[in-house]
Amino acid sequence: MKILGIPYILKLVPHLSESGNLGEHHGATHEILLESGMDHDAAMATLIHEILEAINHLLELGLEHGTIVAIETGLASVLFESHVSLDPILKEAEKR
Secondary structure, X not given: OXXXXXXXXEEEEOOHHHXXXXXXXXXXXXXXXXXXXXXXXXXXXXXXXXXXXXXHHHOOOOOOHHHHHHHHHHHHHHHHHOOOOOHHHHHHHHOO
C-alpha cells in the first residue's frame, strides 16, 4: 500500500489490543499494524484511522487525535454506506 507515494507495510498482529490499541502507525518504519482477528467493519475503520494518522504525520498537519477519530468516523460511514471496500489492502496484509 502506498500513502502519498510512500510504500507502507500493513501487518496484522495478534495481541496488539493488549497494549490498548487496535491499530498503530509507525512513521519511522512506514508500517501500519492492525489487531488480527477483528471483525470486518472494525478492521476497515481501524485501517482508515491509521491511514489518516499516516497522512497527518507525512504532511505534518498537527491534527489532534480527536480530530482524526472524527474524520475516520465520517469517512468510514461514507465508504460503508457506498459499499466501498478496502478489502484488497486487508487481503494483502493477510498474505504476510
